[in-house]
Amino acid sequence: MLGFIESSHELLHKRGYRLTPQRYLIIYVLEEAQGHLSIEEIVECVQQRNPCVSQSTVYRTLELLREVGLVRENHFLGEAATYEAVDGNAHEHLVCRGCHTVLHFDPALPANLREQLEQQYAYRALKLDLVAVGYCDACWKSSSAT
Amino acid sequence: MLGFIESSHELLHKRGYRLTPQRYLIIYVLEEAQGHLSIEEIVECVQQRNPCVSQSTVYRTLELLREVGLVRENHFLGEAATYEAVDGNAHEHLVCRGCHTVLHFDPALPANLREQLEQQYAYRALKLDLVAVGYCDACWKSSSAT
DNA sequence: GTTCGTGCAAATACTTTGCAAGTCG
DNA sequence: CGACTTGCAAAGTATTTGCACGAAC
Numbered sequence: 057m058l059g060f061i062e063s064s065h066e067l068l069h070k071r072g073y074r075l076t077p078q079r080y081l082i083i084y085v086l087e088e089a090q091g092h093l094s095i096e097e098i099v100e101c102v103q104q105r106n107p108c109v110s111q112s113t114v115y116r117t118l119e120l121l122r123e124v125g126l127v128r129e130n131h132f133l134g135e136a137a138t139y140e141a142v143d144g145n146a147h148e149h150l151v152c153r154g155c156h157t158v159l160h161f162d163p164a165l166p167a168n169l170r171e172q173l174e175q176q177y178a179y180r181a182l183k184l185d186l187v188a189v190g191y192c193d194a195c196w197k198s199s200s201a202t
Numbered sequence: 203m204l205g206f207i208e209s210s211h212e213l214l215h216k217r218g219y220r221l222t223p224q225r226y227l228i229i230y231v232l233e234e235a236q237g238h239l240s241i242e243e244i245v246e247c248v249q250q251r252n253p254c255v256s257q258s259t260v261y262r263t264l265e266l267l268r269e270v271g272l273v274r275e276n277h278f279l280g281e282a283a284t285y286e287a288v289d290g291n292a293h294e295h296l297v298c299r300g301c302h303t304v305l306h307f308d309p310a311l312p313a314n315l316r317e318q319l320e321q322q323y324a325y326r327a328l329k330l331d332l333v334a335v336g337y338c339d340a341c342w343k344s345s346s347a348t
Numbered sequence: 349g350t351t352c353g354t355g356c357a358a359a360t361a362c363t364t365t366g367c368a369a370g371t372c373g
Numbered sequence: 374c375g376a377c378t379t380g381c382a383a384a385g386t387a388t389t390t391g392c393a394c395g396a397a398c
Contacts, residue, residue: 074372076378095362110380115363122280131277134268150323165318172311173334177296182336188319190328220397222353241387256355261388282387 060087060141064126071124078102078109082117083126083141092130092138092158132158132187148186154195161188206233206287210272217270224248224255228263229272229287238276238284238304278304278333294332300341307334 064083065075075083085101086093093101095114102109118139121127130138132151148166150159170182191199210229211221221229231247232239239247241260248255264285267273274288278297294312296305316328337345 072377074377076371078379108380112364112381113379116378129277129280131275131283134275137277150319150325150328152325159323161319161323165322166312166315169312169315170334173296173307174336176311177305177307178339179296179298179334179336180339180342182296182334185333185335187331187333188316188325188328189331190320190325193324193326196326218352220352222396224354254355258356258389259354262353 060126060143064121067124067126073120073124077106078113079117079120081106081109082114083121086127086139086141089140092132092140094136094138096136098139130158130187132156133189147184149188150192151187151189152192152195153189154191154199157192206272206289210267213270213272219266219270223252224259225263225266227252227255228260229267232273232285232287236287238278238286240282240284244285274331276304276333278302279335293330295334296338297333297335298338298341299335300337300345303338 061080061083068075068079081102082098085098085105089097089101095118098118099111099114102114118127118129122129122139126142127139128142128147130140130149132138132149133153133156135156148161148163150161151157152159166184166186170184173179174182207226207229214221214225227248228244231244231251235243235247241264244264245257245260248260264273264275268275268285272288273285274293276284276286276295278284278295279299279302281302294307294309296307297303298305312330312332316330319325320328
């Protein structure tokens with residue numbers, strides 16, 4: 057399996073887009089963060105490495121990457137959007153209401169759910185996007201201590 | 203089990219908030235729509251019944267209702283936020299990439315997933331928020347016909 | 349009477365766009 | 374050369390806020 061950056065290059069190319077230095081940088085930042093970055097954070101990280109990259113480029117690139125499916129946009133707890141690199145099919149998130157930590161959980165757990173849904177509702181090419189919101193152990197304890 | 207409007211009243215009251223005519227109207231509209239409304243649509247529906255209700259009140263009320271958990275905010279396919287009344291625990295959505303229809307599917311399907319997650323990751327009070335994105339039968343056929 | 353909620357208008361924040369210049373194949 | 378990208382600044386949207394008035398407890 058190719059790395060995220062290589063497969064991005066390939067996919068963009070296949071669709072007639074170029075992997076420009078700006079796009080590379082944005083992809084690189086997303087890949088490196090391995091997590092959920094807000095637009096603001098992305099702009100910050102990118103400009104830290106190359107201050108000439110403009111905000112509009114970040115917006116345009118994220119839209120492009122989302123379009124081709126390389127990047128996923130999340131809205132947890134009603135907060136501002138965050139972005140993350142899409143590696144495979146697994147997008148399972150555990151979000152803590154207390155500390156706002158986002159954990160990626162084992163994609164095997166909901167594995168058969170997809171098949172059930174496809175069969176039962178006659179939907180095709182389903183991608184699951186599962187967010188479980190609750191309290192992690194630490195936050196649960198500290199909140200009940202209050 | 204109480205209706206949505208009654209339980210809203212109760213919950214707001216318990217938290218020291220009032221169920222004003224404006225709030226009532228917004229809750230009513232959400233309840234009636236039984237679906238996913240954008241802010242714009244909500245404002246429209248509300249003002250249709252009472253033109254004096256201002257946009258800021260709609261914003262403020264949705265934020266309040268979201269805060270107390272009566273309303274859920276969704277972001278499907280990276281589009282603008284939509285809002286829906288929260289009845290129980292079930293928030294399972296099937297979204298079609300083609301026609302953008304949103305279907306609520308059988309909440310029994312992922313039932314044991316929640317328990318698995320709580321046990322395996324030591325999270326408490328988990329609420330699942332499951333979005334499955336794909337193509338409905340009709341859109342799948344028309345897209346493969348192209 | 350005191351707290352909560354609202355409408356209005358203004359302010360702020362966020363995102364998109366037009367365009368001229370630059371880059372790449 | 375022609376298609377694709379970018380930076381900049383301006384335009385456009387969306388959302389939030391301050392404040393004075395009114396309503397509810």
